[in-house]
Amino acid sequence: MLSGYSDFDYLKSAIQLGVKDYLLKPVARAELNELLGKLAEEIRQEQQKLQASRQALLQKNEQLRLLQENFFAANGQGRVVQLGGDQGTAAAAPADPADGG
Known part of the structure; x- marks a missing residue:
């Protein structure tokens, strides 16, 4: 947020809206460039996460x-599928005739 006001009610409202930073005018070019670089890096990191x-x-x-x-495929061939392992792989086993399958 960039503002010429020293009234911090604007700052409070801006923060509630999700503003990342606040610069009071007149702003130094180096300060603005630093902030823009920081914001660009945050955006890049968020894009990587997404x-x-x-x-x-x-x-x-x-x-x-x-x-x-x-x-x-396994059930179409009259077999029972048992899930196993942490990989979530399926392993087919012959159906138990006592189970009707």
Whole structure:
């Protein structure tokens, strides 16, 4: 936030709206450049976090798709699918005739 007012009610309102910093006019060029650099870095880091989250979501969706394919393929062949391991992999086992399957 950049302001020529020394009335800090504006500052309070700005903070409530999510302002990252406050500069009082007249602002020194070096101070402005430093703040802009800091904000640019924060934006870059946030973009990296979002990209990592998107990548993780895509991987989880692919794992889910593979699990679903394995489940339906195994059940279509009269087998029971048992989930195992931390990887979320599916392993097919012969159906137990006593279970009706």
